Amino acid sequence: MSATFPRAVLLLLPVLSAAGCAGFSGIGPGASAQRVETLVGAPASVWKNADGSEVWEYPQGPLGVQTYMVTLGSDRAVREVRQVLSDETISKLNVGMSRGEVRRLLGRPRDIGFSGLNDEEIWSWRYREWGVRNMELYVQFDRPTGALKKITRFQIDTSDGKRQ
Amino acid sequence: MIAALRRAAALLSLAFLAAGCANFSAISPGDSAPTVEARVGAPGAVWKNADGSEVWEYPQGFYAVQTFMVAFDSDHVVREVRQVLNETYFSRIRPGMSREDVRRLIGKPREIWYFPARDEETWTWRYYDITYRFFNVLFDRSEGTVRTTLRLDEILFMDGHGRH
DSSP states (O other): OTTHHHHHHHHHHHHHHHHHHHGGGGOOTTOBHHHHHHHHOSOSEEEEOTTSOEEEEEEOSTTOSOEEEEEEOTTSBEEEEEEOOSHHHHTTOOTTOBHHHHHHHHOSOSEEEEETTTTEEEEEEEEEETTTEEEEEEEEEETTTTEEEEEEEEEEETTTTOOO | OHHHHHHHHHHHHHHHHHHHHHHHHTOOTTOBHHHHHHHHOSOSEEEEOTTSOEEEEEEOOTTOSOEEEEEEOTTSBEEEEEEOSSHHHHTTOOTTOBHHHHHHHHOOOSEEEEEGGGTEEEEEEEEEESEEEEEEEEEETTTTEEEEEEEEEEEOOTTOTTOO
């Protein structure tokens, strides 16, 4: 019996961690701001719009492949919940965009890098395409102007060069 | 119109690539250093070994997918010519190797990016293996040693949206 109990706890762990992700699916339109905080905690960032609405940003860990954006209306009720690290959002990126515009679309980057060669700043994200393919996204900004220069998406090859 | 120009540029670069290959394939073991210079020009870099042997490095440009290494014996005749941007050489890279170890093995990278938050320096080479791909070596920037390698397949946007 005593041996069974820890095993049951171990079995529960993946369920509990899955429930952590599922917290966002538990937020429906119309839910209150307090309800959101209860379910998924405080956002990492809050973006306020001119019309009184807000977007709450939730990157899923420093190396996460998901970022949730919860939009609240001026009445502080949820309008929508979106997981933004997807091809759909990435296709909205355009050359010339500012860092701020990109940040609001995709949330905090996983990492920020620099190129000495071209005076560029590179924002990178990892995400999962169709929930399966491990992808890496690089968004390159021209540092002097702060404008988006180039968008590249890569599939990560995990075969360590043994791909056929 | 732009598509046609791109296609023409692609064809031209293929022609140059083929010309590049032809030059290097004209070098044979036993050739002298002046013969090599006459056929393929001056190297981008020269690596001298303690025993008097040398390796001449010939990167083929930013968009190229080949880098040639011409190895000379201590008596200054060609021992071998190798195209190093492929798995045979990538697979020899091990964690802990220095920047120079990597450079001597596969030549000058097309780009170097650094990521301060992870104290990481990323060297990138473009190569061809079924498709155009990118090989990355990730260094601990302070230690100057290899952490790991990463192979990426560029995924192009189907509609050309957001591309440079």
